[in-house]
Amino acid sequence: MGNEFFSLLYSFHFYLFGLIAVAAAIAFVTRKSPVAAAMWLVVTMFCLAALYVMMDAQFIGVMQVLVYAGAIMVVFVFVVMLLNLGHPSELSDISGKWGRLFAGFLGLALVAEILTLTRSPMDLRLVVPTIPVTVTSTGGIIGGVSGPLFREYLLAFELTSVLLLIAIVGAVVLGRKRSAS
Amino acid sequence: MTHLPLFALFQVADPQLPPTEGIFLIGTVVKMFIVFSVYMVGVAMLTLAERKISAWIQDRHGPNRVGYGWLQPAADGLKNIMKEETYPDSANLPLFILAPAISFIPAMITWAVIPFASPLPTPWGRIDMVVADLPVGFLFCLAISSLGVYGIVLAGWSSNNKYALLGGLRSSAQMISYEIAMGMSTVCVLLLSGNVSLSTIIQQQATMGWNVLLLSIAFFIFLVSSFAETNRLPFDLPEAESELVAGYHTEYSAMKFSFFFIAEYANMVTASALITSLFFGGWDIPFTQWDNLPPFTVLKTVLTLGVFLTKVLFFLFFFMWIRWTVPRFRYDQLMSLGWKVMLPLALAYITIIATVVLVLDRAGVARGPVYGAILFGMNVVLAVLLFVVLDRGRIVSPAYSRLDREEVARLRDMSVRNPALTEKKA
Numbered sequence: 343m344g345n346e347f348f349s350l351l352y353s354f355h356f357y358l359f360g361l362i363a364v365a366a367a368i369a370f371v372t373r374k375s376p377v378a379a380a381m382w383l384v385v386t387m388f389c390l391a392a393l394y395v396m397m398d399a400q401f402i403g404v405m406q407v408l409v410y411a412g413a414i415m416v417v418f419v420f421v422v423m424l425l426n427l428g429h430p431s432e433l434s435d436i437s438g439k440w441g442r443l444f445a446g447f448l449g450l451a452l453v454a455e456i457l458t459l460t461r462s463p464m465d466l467r468l469v470v471p472t473i474p475v476t477v478t479s480t481g482g483i484i485g486g487v488s489g490p491l492f493r494e495y496l497l498a499f500e501l502t503s504v505l506l507l508i509a510i511v512g513a514v515v516l517g518r519k520r521s522a523s
Numbered sequence: 524m525t526h527l528p529l530f531a532l533f534q535v536a537d538p539q540l541p542p543t544e545g546i547f548l549i550g551t552v553v554k555m556f557i558v559f560s561v562y563m564v565g566v567a568m569l570t571l572a573e574r575k576i577s578a579w580i581q582d583r584h585g586p587n588r589v590g591y592g593w594l595q596p597a598a599d600g601l602k603n604i605m606k607e608e609t610y611p612d613s614a615n616l617p618l619f620i621l622a623p624a625i626s627f628i629p630a631m632i633t634w635a636v637i638p639f640a641s642p643l644p645t646p647w648g649r650i651d652m653v654v655a656d657l658p659v660g661f662l663f664c665l666a667i668s669s670l671g672v673y674g675i676v677l678a679g680w681s682s683n684n685k686y687a688l689l690g691g692l693r694s695s696a697q698m699i700s701y702e703i704a705m706g707m708s709t710v711c712v713l714l715l716s717g718n719v720s721l722s723t724i725i726q727q728q729a730t731m732g733w734n735v736l737l738l739s740i741a742f743f744i745f746l747v748s749s750f751a752e753t754n755r756l757p758f759d760l761p762e763a764e765s766e767l768v769a770g771y772h773t774e775y776s777a778m779k780f781s782f783f784f785i786a787e788y789a790n791m792v793t794a795s796a797l798i799t800s801l802f803f804g805g806w807d808i809p810f811t812q813w814d815n816l817p818p819f820t821v822l823k824t825v826l827t828l829g830v831f832l833t834k835v836l837f838f839l840f841f842f843m844w845i846r847w848t849v850p851r852f853r854y855d856q857l858m859s860l861g862w863k864v865m866l867p868l869a870l871a872y873i874t875i876i877a878t879v880v881l882v883l884d885r886a887g888v889a890r891g892p893v894y895g896a897i898l899f900g901m902n903v904v905l906a907v908l909l910f911v912v913l914d915r916g917r918i919v920s921p922a923y924s925r926l927d928r929e930e931v932a933r934l935r936d937m938s939v940r941n942p943a944l945t946e947k948k949a
Contacts, residue, residue: 375615377615377618377677377680378615378618381618381673381677384673400657400658400659401659401662403659404659404662404663404666405662405666407666407667407669407670408662408665408666408669411666411669411670412665412666412669412670412672412702413669413699413702416669416672416673416676416695416698416699417695417699419673419676419680419695420676420692420695420696420699423676423679423680423688423691423692423695424692483658483659483719483720484659484718484719
């Protein structure tokens with residue numbers, strides 16, 4: 343099947359998108375302009391989607407672009423533009439010498455944790471679901487996702503959507519002006 | 524097949540490469556070139572078509588000087604390349620330069636997954652007439668077209684101009700609102716086809732009848748939403764020239780401005796192709812099964828391509844026709860139409876269609892012409908009901924409507940109230 347050619351192609355694109363994703367993520371945290379940072383985050387999302395597609399998880403890849411890059415980030419950029427957050431140089435979450443030291447310490451700790459995780463002999467694979475899952479061959483690529491989601495895990499799925507609804511209602515209640523009541 | 528020189532190159536790169544993979548790569552590259560060039564030339568000619576059609580509708584001549592008008596797009600392109608580009612002092616330059624490209628590229632990428640003819644038989648095997656037959660086809664279209672809004676939003680923000688910013692804000696709000704209605708309307712299509720791949724959707728329409736008949740209201744919602752998504756009149760609020768100078772592209776000049784112009788037409792072509800594929804059977808020739816069944820011949824490919832192009836061109840004409848007929852909506856009207864009419868309508872329609880599909884499947888009706896006929900009958904009833912509700916007793920035009928008493932009372936109330944307000948201020 344020409345495996346060598348395609349595995350070369352595969353690893354080339356894996357590293358290409360991986361490097362872009364990491365570089366964009368670094369740019370995202372270091373940019374001071376909120377809109378520029380948001381755009382770098384979109385680039386990261388897009389590269390992650392590309393990586394998903396390369397793992398044959400096309401549905402998740404497309405959803406990544408559709409939901410995160412196409413909807414959430416657009417709303418985010420919209421809000422940033424609407425609020426027009428003053429001078430970027432004045433905006434900083436971390437201020438003062440001690441704040442910076444603490445943030446640096448936390449970052450180093452996180453890197454150390456990730457390194458330990460990658461070296462640990464622990465089985466990091468996801469736990470196989472105990473309920474027997476029926477993967478349907480019909481419905482193309484969506485069938486594998488939608489079958490279990492709407493049969494075995496229907497209750498959990500619906501409860502999650504109710505949870506999201508509660509969150510929306512809660513946000514509306516909190517955001518409403520007090521004087522209105 | 525080994526006499527293809529390009530294929531020899533692939534063989535050098537990897538001797539184990541089977542012939543079919545090489546054909547796939549070469550075929551894809553060739554298809555990309557053809558689709559890209561046809562697309563770009565088509566978009567250029569569309570700018571001419573728009574001006575000619577607007578002239579025809581307004582009883583004028585339209586462009587008629589450069590090569591009797593036919594070379595007008597070339598002249599426009601040349602002019603735009605030669606013109607000086609201006610950059611506003613306080614603009615965010617990287618994003619300012621990037622924005623036209625971001626608005627243009629997504630519209631073009633979407634074409635990769637749209638099948639435009641029946642498979643072409645060649646000496647090297649059957650070649651599908653689609654650049655990339657992705658298994659997630661239709662979702663890919665939605666995902667990529669949802670990125671187009673960044674071009675407009677960034678253009679508005681990076682120009683550092685209040686009109687441009689307002690245009691960008693309007694565009695992002697408008698596109699998010701209508702994307703939801705658009706996505707909801709296509710759920711019905713997916714319910715019928717049972718798959719998201721565009722070739723399956725087209726096959727389903729070939730056997731059951733076109734979706735425009737089976738899912739008329741979904742088509743209506745999709746059509747209205749695609750006008751909003753492409754920022755065409757009556758929903759061109761991001762650039763509303765009477766309020767915002769030129770909206771998001773106020774500060775752009777020369778070729779960068781032209782790119783926004785091209786992007787608008789590219790979006791129109793893509794929207795037309797999507798409407799054709801989802802609701803008008805794609806490359807399916809109506810009233811016959813001859814074109815859907817093997818053996819596939821070159822004649823079938825040419826004919827189906829012609830049918831596909833005819834349908835797409837009709838919708839492009841429709842876009843222009845609407846632009847020169849319907850006046851612009853007000854911003855609050857646009858929003859309330861999207862959220863209070865289109866979205867609830869789409870949700871209700873999904874429920875109805877899902878119920879009907881469930882009942883028909885339980886009753887053991889095979890997916891075929893009969894299934895389609897039952898759905899069509901139900902849609903006629905629903906469409907009439909919807910028309911009556913939307914029309915509110917006016918029979919299409921508000922100019923000939925009878926005003927009901929309540930509305931007369933409301934209008935009087937307003938006219939009485941207004942002087943009172945002005946008196947208070949005074």
